[in-house]
Amino acid sequence: MLFLSCERRPCQCAMPASPWPTPRSVRQASQLHAVLTTSGKIVHPPSAGHLLSSLTNCLSAPLHLSYALSLFDRLPLHSTFLFDTALRACLRASAGADHPVLLFRRMRRGGVRADAFTFHFLFRCCSLARARAGLCRMLHAACLRTMLPSAGTLVTNPLIHMYAVLGLTDDARRAFDEMPVKDAVAWTTMIGGLAKMGLLDEARRLLVQAPERNVVSWTSLIAGYSRAGRAAEAVNCFNSMLSDGVAPDEVAVIGVLSACSQLKDLDLGRSLHFLIGEKRIKMSDNLVVALIDMYAKCGDIACAQGIFDAVGRGQKPQPWNAIIDGYCKLGHVDIARSLFDQMDTPDVITFNSMITGYIHSGRLRDALLLFMQMRRHSLRADNFTVVSLLTACASLGALPQGRALHASIEQRLVEDDVYLATALVDMYMKCGRVDEATIVFQRMGERDVHTWSAMIAGLAFNGMGKVALEYFCQMKRNGFQPNSVTYIAVLTACSHSCLLNEGRLHFKEMRSSHGIHPQIEHYGCMVDLLARSGLLDEAMDLVQTMPMQPNAVIWGSILSACRVHKKIDLARHAAEHLLKLEPDEDAVYVQLYNIYIDSRKWVDASRIRMLMEERGVKKTAGYSSITVAGQVHKFVVNDQSHPWTFEIITMMEEIAHRLKSVGYSPITSKITVDVDEEEKEQALLAHSEKMAIAFGLISLPPNLPIHIMKNLRVCEDCHSAIKLISKLWKREIIVRDRSRFHHFRDGTCSCNDFW
DNA sequence: CTAGGGTTAG
Structure with a gap:
């Protein structure tokens, strides 16, 4: 309405060539379009040009672009300026490289001369759309044939940028070197391109050579070092910039803050925070995000929270995401969740951070519930979501769900990338499917x-x-x-x-x-290897010479090797350390108890029992679980709670019968309760692993492998019994216990574990 | 008409 009111009286301030007001929205443009059409003025090139040009300035949706291009198509005369404007429209709408290329072809067919702006926009469209290298080189060649040699930086700067964005640094460098006159932007574009490709030393050399070092060049180098994990060099670079007399701006500070997060250098972070105030650098949302992230990663969550409360509680989700991620990384998922619940408009990143937080704290159910909630906010899962869910599947051993996610990747519902493929490999491996993991690995493009x-x-x-x-x-x-x-x-x-x-x-x-x-984990592996090989003295030498205090994992390796290799004194020593480190861990007491029983030290054994009672340590119940048709079935020893108990018991009797008929005798020697042999055999048969397998044999189709999860370690008798079951029933059985996978096939197991 | 940036994943 407002706009129409000027329709009869041209604006005084408009350019003299165009007696029309300038539309400020697509709607206003369409009104002007109508007026021009009804008055026949649409055939007047300056008016049409004015309309197309001002419409281009308002583009914000793909639909707007098709409007602009259809307007262009209907114009009676196509000048270089109009073609350039149409190309500018394509750029503004970020509509890929196809439209621009078609426009360029039409231009040449129509004999319309291309000018510097034509190539300027073409190259920028190609950068934005990540066009194919061949197309870019073709346009470059066309440019060289068409243009006067002194086309200038208006054309060459976008050209360098285009090659740099595509990773064609050699082409970019050649174009740069051949420029007769290089302006500051040319240098900066080239330095930025090299830095983005990780060619940091070359970028740095060019920065030194450049006639002028501006804040943009410095920032691309700082960010490059930071991305490459060379955080200390990024900080040095920032300092060099300051001593070079270049004033930092918002973007430069964001770059160095991310390096600071990597270094976890709280003092540096505080001084940067101070610098922001001192130099009166604008506190944009992005800077707030970087600051919150820095304080959270440097361990000062209170300060992160302070900044968030002061300036982060606006409508934008980014600051919320930063603080939520900070709490998740510290394991405070419930605090993160309460912030999450206060948000008005969570975005994909919010959900991904929260879902990942839950997964890393083992709260897979909460993660899944949140994933399902995404729909309600009409948010679609992206690669980050899928990677997190694959991680959850891997830790649950949820093969069918993992496969479903794989299918959604193959159907291109999410874009394939290295992270995704690696998560797939990990998922299949943790579900015991070495074959499928290998196929994914071999088919991946990038590793x-x-x-x-x-x-x-x-x-x-x-x-x-x-x-x-x-x-x-x-x-x-x-x-x-x-x-x-x-x-x-x-x-x-x-x-x-x-x-x-x-x-x-x-x-x-x-x-x-x-x-x-070597870190403690590496020493842990070596100690385990030596101890398992019976070289307990060498293992202990390593424990004593390593530069850190041994942890529970290391003493645990020593302790379990002691049982096999009958080293009572060392076992006692290891157990003492373990009980100090983890006084509530029942497995330690049980191990030591068993070691004493093995060597008939009844008094010591009963002392351990008493100690457990005194300290109120309860033996965690062993259980096994199996997923059938998406439902998890959990069994404990002698479980009678399952609705199919009758069938399961019948199946277990058949198992016992067939095992016996091939000469199998249950390994009862490790049972320490004083009952007769038959009761011992009964007790072994009722182990949760065997119940779960019996249920699997009944309920799963014969071609499917049986996957079992066990919360403790598979016992010796179950292990050798399952080997035989896999042979007698010709079934693949995969058991995941606390430390490893047991892949049973045709009477063998892939593990090299011992009891 | 221009160059540089942050938060989520294996």
């Missing part, structure tokens, strides 16, 4: 050090240590640098497969060839 590590760790857990080491060799041959996580996987492979010499070799090599200092 990185995490992918290889997941593969090696997965093979290790599945008892395929030798294969894991082959993958490790292949990884190094392909030029990937192993990191400390990779070495945890490699050493786990050695300890789970009892590869003593290989373990020693890799433990030595990690420091000598790759400069990785």
Whole structure:
């Protein structure tokens, strides 16, 4: 209405060439369009140009672009300016590279001369749309043929940017070097392109050469170092910028804050916070996010909360996301959730952070409920969500759900990427499907050090240590640098497969060839390997010479090896340490009790019993679970609560019968209760593992493997009984217990575990 | 008409 009121009287302030007011919205543009059409003025090139140009300035939706392009199509005359404006419209609507290329072809067919703006917009469209390298080079060639040599930076700067965005740094560099006159933007674009590709040393060299070092060049270098994990260099770079006399702005500070988060350097963080106030740098939302994130990661959550309360409680979800993530990372999921519930408009990132927080604290049910709530906010799951859910499936051993997620990836409901593929490998491995994990791994386009590590760790857990080491060799041959996580996987492979010499070799090599200092986890693997191999003295030497205090995992390895290798004194020593570290962990008492019983030290054994009673330590009940048709069925010893108890017992009797008929005798020697042999056999038969397997045999189709999860360790009798069951029933049985996978097939098990 | 940035994942 407001706009129409000027329709008869042209604005005084408008350009003299165009007697029309300037529309400020698509709606106003369409009104002007109507007026021009009815008055026949639409054929007047300056009027039409004015309309198209001002419409272009208002574009905000794809529909607007089709309006603008249809308007363009109906114009009687197509000048270079009009084509350039149409290209500008494509850019504004970020509508990919197809429209621009078609426009360019029409231009040449129509004999319309291309000018500097034409190529300027074409190159920018290609950058935005990440166009194919071939197309970009073609347009570049067309540009060289068409343009006067002195086209200038209006064309070359977007050209360099285009090549840099596509990762074609050589093309970018050549174009840059061939520029007769380089302005500040050219230098900055080139430096930024190199920094983004991780070519930081080259970027730095260029920065030194540049006639002028501005805040933008410095910032791209700072961010580059920070992204590459070279946080200390990022901070140095920031300091160099300051001493170079370049004033930091909001973006520069955000970059150095993220480096500071990595370094967890609270003092530096505080001084940066002070600098913001001192230099009166604008406190944008993004800066607030970076500050909250920095304080949270540097361990000062109170300060993070303070900033959030002061400036973060607006409508924008980003500051909320930063503080929620901070609480989740510290394990305070309930505080995070209460903030989450206060939000008006959570976005995908909010949900992803909260879901991941729940998953990392083992609250998978809450994670799932939240995932289902996303629909109510009409939010779609993205790659982050799917990776988190795959992690949950991996830790639950939920193979069918994991497969469903895989299917949604294959159907391209989410974009395939390295993270996703690695999470898939991890999920299949943790569900015992080495074959499927391998297929995913082999089909992936891009791999990185995490992918290889997941593969090696997965093979290790599945008892395929030798294969894991082959993958490790292949990884190094392909030029990937192993990191400390990779070495945890490699050493786990050695300890789970009892590869003593290989373990020693890799433990030595990690420091000598790759400069990785062993952490407690690496020592843990080595101690386990030595102890399992019966070299308890050597294991203890390592424990005493390592530069940190042994943790419960390490004493646990020693203790369980002591039972097998009958080292009572060392067992007592290890147990003492364990009871100090974890006085409530029932497994320690049970282990020590069993060791005393094994060696007939009845008095010591009963002392342990008493100690447990005194301290109120309860033995956690062992249970096994199996998922059938999406439902989890949980069994404890002698369980009669299941609705199919009758069928299960019948099946267990058949199992006992068939085992006996092939000469199997239950391993009753470890049972310490004083009952007769037959009762012992009955007790073993009622173990939760066997109940779950019996139920699986009844309820799952014969071609499906049976997956069982056990919260403790599979007992010796169950282990050898399941081997036989897998042979007699010709079924694959996969049991995941506390420390590893047991893959039973045709009478064998993949694990190298002992009792 | 222009170059640099943050929070969620394996």
